[in-house]
Amino acid sequence: MSAGEAGLMAEFREAGPMLDALRAARAAGWRALDAFAPHPVPEAAEAMGVRAAPVAWIAVAAGLAGAAITYAAQWWIQVQDYPVNVGGRPLHAWPVFLPSAYIVGVLWACLAALAGMLWLNGLPRLHHPVFGARGFHRASEDRYFLFLDARDPLYDRARAEAMLRAHAPARVSAVPAE
Amino acid sequence: MSVGPALLRRLGWAAALSLAATALGAASLSRGGGAEAARPAHAPEPDGPGPAFDTRPVARAALRRRTGWGFRLALSASAFGVLVLAFAVGVLLLRGVGVWGNNIPHVWGFDLANYAWWIGVANAASLFAAVLVLRRHGLRTAVNRFAEAAALAAVVAAAFYPVLHLGRPWLAYWVVPYPSVQGFWPQFGSPLVWDLWGILSHVLVTSTFWFVGLIPDLATLRDRAAVRGRVAAARAYGLFALGWRGSVVHWHRHQAAYRMVAALVLPLLLSAQTVVALEFATTVVPGWHQARLVPHIVLTGLPSGLGAVLALAAVLRRTLDLDDLIDDLDMDLLSRLTAAAALASLAVYAHEALAGLVLEDAATREATAARLFGPLAPAWFGAVALVALLPQALWWKRLRTAAWATVPIGVLAAAGVWLDRYSLVVGGVLRERMPEARPLYVPTVDEWALFGGTAALFALALLVFARFLPVVSMFETRHEETEHEREEEER
Numbered sequence: 001m002s003a004g005e006a007g008l009m010a011e012f013r014e015a016g017p018m019l020d021a022l023r024a025a026r027a028a029g030w031r032a033l034d035a036f037a038p039h040p041v042p043e044a045a046e047a048m049g050v051r052a053a054p055v056a057w058i059a060v061a062a063g064l065a066g067a068a069i070t071y072a073a074q075w076w077i078q079v080q081d082y083p084v085n086v087g088g089r090p091l092h093a094w095p096v097f098l099p100s101a102y103i104v105g106v107l108w109a110c111l112a113a114l115a116g117m118l119w120l121n122g123l124p125r126l127h128h129p130v131f132g133a134r135g136f137h138r139a140s141e142d143r144y145f146l147f148l149d150a151r152d153p154l155y156d157r158a159r160a161e162a163m164l165r166a167h168a169p170a171r172v173s174a175v176p177a178e
Numbered sequence: 179m180s181v182g183p184a185l186l187r188r189l190g191w192a193a194a195l196s197l198a199a200t201a202l203g204a205a206s207l208s209r210g211g212g213a214e215a216a217r218p219a220h221a222p223e224p225d226g227p228g229p230a231f232d233t234r235p236v237a238r239a240a241l242r243r244r245t246g247w248g249f250r251l252a253l254s255a256s257a258f259g260v261l262v263l264a265f266a267v268g269v270l271l272l273r274g275v276g277v278w279g280n281n282i283p284h285v286w287g288f289d290l291a292n293y294a295w296w297i298g299v300a301n302a303a304s305l306f307a308a309v310l311v312l313r314r315h316g317l318r319t320a321v322n323r324f325a326e327a328a329a330l331a332a333v334v335a336a337a338f339y340p341v342l343h344l345g346r347p348w349l350a351y352w353v354v355p356y357p358s359v360q361g362f363w364p365q366f367g368s369p370l371v372w373d374l375w376g377i378l379s380h381v382l383v384t385s386t387f388w389f390v391g392l393i394p395d396l397a398t399l400r401d402r403a404a405v406r407g408r409v410a411a412a413r414a415y416g417l418f419a420l421g422w423r424g425s426v427v428h429w430h431r432h433q434a435a436y437r438m439v440a441a442l443v444l445p446l447l448l449s450a451q452t453v454v455a456l457e458f459a460t461t462v463v464p465g466w467h468q469a470r471l472v473p474h475i476v477l478t479g480l481p482s483g484l485g486a487v488l489a490l491a492a493v494l495r496r497t498l499d500l501d502d503l504i505d506d507l508d509m510d511l512l513s514r515l516t517a518a519a520a521l522a523s524l525a526v527y528a529h530e531a532l533a534g535l536v537l538e539d540a541a542t543r544e545a546t547a548a549r550l551f552g553p554l555a556p557a558w559f560g561a562v563a564l565v566a567l568l569p570q571a572l573w574w575k576r577l578r579t580a581a582w583a584t585v586p587i588g589v590l591a592a593a594g595v596w597l598d599r600y601s602l603v604v605g606g607v608l609r610e611r612m613p614e615a616r617p618l619y620v621p622t623v624d625e626w627a628l629f630g631g632t633a634a635l636f637a638l639a640l641l642v643f644a645r646f647l648p649v650v651s652m653f654e655t656r657h658e659e660t661e662h663e664r665e666e667e668e669r
Contacts, residue, residue: 015660036424038398039656045430052434059438070375074366077355082363096367099456100375103449107379110386110442117390117435121428124420131423137401139424140394141234142656 006129006177007032007149008160009136010169015041018144021167023047025148028163032149036130036139058116059109066108071101127178134173147175233652237402240648241411253641259634266627267342275345277624283607284619289343291603292629294454294475295482295596296336296636297380301447302483303329304384306515308443311391311436321504321512323395323651324494324643325487326388331639332486333381335632340373342628369457376453383446387439394432394653397422451476458606465545465606470533477526478598480519481565485591488512490640492581492588494649504650506579513578516591520569527562541611549605553618557601564594 012018015037022035026047035044045052074097078084083091118124130136130147139145146169148160157174164172245253269277280287307325341350353364353374364371396419403412422428455475458466468474491512495504534546550558569591577583604619621629643649 035426037426037429038424039653039660040429040433041426042430042433044426048427050427050430052430055431055434056438059435059442063442073355077363078366082361084365086365086367093367099372099449099453100366103372103375103379103446103453106442106446106449107375107382110383110439110446113435113438113442114386114390117431118420120431121425123422123428126421128421128423137405140398140401140422142232 004177005150005157006132006175007147007151007155008157008164009130009133009148009173009175010146010164010167011135011138011171011173012144012146012167012169015044015144017167017169018146019044019047021146021164021169024167025146025163028154030148030152030154032152032155034130034147034149036136036145036147038139038141038143041144054120055113055117059113062112062116063105063109067101067105070104071097074100129175129178132178133175135171143170150177233398233648233650233655234402236648236650236652236655237398240399240646241403241406241408245645249641249645253638253645256634256638256641259631260638262627263338263631263635266624266631267338269624270342270628271347275343277622279620279622279625281617281619283610283612283616284604286343286603287619288621288625288629289339290457291596291599292632293336293339293343294603295599296332296339296632297450297454298475298479298595298599299482299486299592300329300332300336300380300384301451301476302480302519303332303487304387304443304483305447305480306484306487308387308440308447311440312444321487321491321508322654323388323391323647324490324640324649325483326384326391327640327643327647328486328490328636329483330381330384330388331636331643332483333377333384334639335636337377337381338628338632340370340377344370369453369460372453373457376450379446380450383439383443387443390432390436390439391651391654392647393419393422394424394429395648395651397424398652399648448476451479458602463545463607463610464539464541465534465549465608465610466602468542470529471602474526474530477519478523478561478565478595481516481523481569481591482595483592484512484516484519485569485588485595487588488516489585489588489592492584494644496581509584510575510578513572513584516588517569517572520566520572520591524562524566524570527566541609545606545609548608549601552605552608554601554605554608557597557605561594561598561601564590565598566594568594 010018010021012021018035018037019041022033022044025033026049035041035048037044075092078093078097079091085091130145133145133147135143136145146164148155148164154160161172278287278289280289303325307322307329310322310325341347344350352362353371355364396415400412400415400419403415452472452475455471459468459471461467488509491504491509495501495509530546531550535543535550538546569587571583572578572587577587608618
């Protein structure tokens with residue numbers, strides 16, 4: 001590992017070569033690496049071994065919790081703490097508790113989907129070393145990038161560069177450490 | 179506080195005029211921006227071919243420094259309309275709901291009719307956007323973003339009414355359950371309390387749906403602004419992009435979250451429209467105490483939102499030079515959807531007339547006859563004509579891609595749904611088991627100013643959105659184009 005270097009970044013014009021390079025690196029045993037694209041590339045996420053299911057589970061769990069808490073709060077207020085007799089109707093009139101419980105459950109699930117996605121992704125984040133890579137601003141426009149992190153035990157500048165160059169990138173550049 | 183009726187009338191006219199100017203201005207939106215956007219997309223890349231997509235025109239439109247006179251005129255007009263809104267709200271707060279035309283039996287007038295209408299616009303626009311995302315439909319790239327934005331603006335406009343119609347709006351926080359020193363709690367059996375949670379959730383879920391889809395595009399704008407050396411703009415966009423760097427891992431979770439939120443929009447919308455309908459159905463007024471109101475309000479809401487999205491799509495593609503991104507096929511499909519929603523509404527109206535005039539009990543038959551053939555007959559028949567019949571013209575292929583046809587049909591369909599809500603709220607209580615004649619509800623100038631004001635707020639929100647944010651989802655466009663390209667290669 002060379003000093004003052006966060007890793008090596010390869011820039012590709014199309015998604016295909018980036019994907020090939022990513023698969024080759026994973027097959028060679030690389031673990032500390034990341035790929036960047038201007039749009040979702042599901043195959044790349046698959047190659048990285050990432051599943052999106054946790055986002056959905058977080059949302060579903062939060063939704064159920066929100067609905068349960070809302071129902072329980074209504075029950076406690078209307079039956080325990082502030083019972084009001086309205087024309088002799090039962091205090092625990094569950095059908096009228098459902099609209100609020102249902103809607104608030106949906107709200108919790110929705111906010112949890114956003115918060116869970118951000119939390120799993122480690123966002124929001126003010127800065128990241130990859131933003132220092134040359135031409136990285138086009139990762140949000142029309143270029144694909146593969147980043148080999150210097151923290152990976154396999155990292156060796158010459159070997160890493162040879163592996164990236166094998167997939168005909170438009171450019172390979174070192175990313176300065178912050 | 180004395181506000182002369184003449185002054186109020188003038189303000190009402192001003193609101194109406196500012197709206198008209200907004201519509202005109204929107205039509206010529208960003209010709210100034212267009213000057214920049216009309217430039218050739220970009221110089222050929224020196225380092226060889228790249229991907230098939232090019233979303234730069236969208237980012238360029240959002241980052242343009244100068245705007246045309248049309249945009250500035252529209253912005254000033256809608257900002258003026260928002261001032262009228264502030265004035266109308268101020269008058270209401272100082273003088274009370276007596277400035278409105280409501281009276282027994284018309285306890286609800288513009289307040290509920292307009293609320294139900296705005297919610298309908300919002301719902302149909304969100305529903306449309308959510309279905310497109312869930313079905314990964316190609317049309318989503320073109321119209322999703324501003325369907326979501328229109329929904330958000332409409333919910334904000336709708337949210338004014340339930341608060342203002344309380345009579346003492348400054349006590350609105352009483353419906354929030356908080357541990358007060360008096361030991362009071364709100365009654366959860368009251369539809370007013372359902373409204374609090376319904377509208378709160380509607381605003382937050384609609385904004386989350388819009389924002390989740392916007393995060394990667396904000397990152398694009400951040401990077402484009404930085405490249406152009408516009409540090410302040412880059413920082414502003416970067417703040418809301420939350421440090422998005424386009425990692426494929428992040429994309430994967432982002433897509434899951436986006437689709438999850440889109441899926442959650444569907445149950446929310448059904449409940450939002452249903453709660454509005456239930457507020458009528460839980461009364462004992464014969465014209466309102468109807469199970470059929472729930473499908474009626476949900477289904478007739480569709481042409482209003484689809485019509486608004488259709489008109490917006492036609493205007494935006496023309497004025498922002500986005501013909502490639504919102505193409506004829508997109509307009510064709512959107513028009514057919516509007517026509518199909520109109521057909522469903524036609525069935526709803528036919529059922530209303532048949533059930534109300536023939537099948538129901540005597541009190542309901544009398545109430546329906548009063549509503550259909552009484553003093554508010556033009557509202558009901560106008561609604562049928564504009565919502566259910568006029569959009570049928572869109573089955574004619576040539577009209578579907580012609581802006582001169584889709585813009586008025588879309589706007590008139592939305593206006594027709596407004597007539598429907600007016601007919602329901604005001605016409606629904608013309609006969610409630612009481613034979614005697616009572617004064618008809620007539621909206622006052624203050625109510626018109628309030629309505630015009632919320633419409634101006636809607637327009638202002640959309641203009642600001644079109645000025646600073648990408649009106650087309652850039653990442654979805656890239657995604658779509660790449661998939662398309664791959665399919666062609668495999669063929």
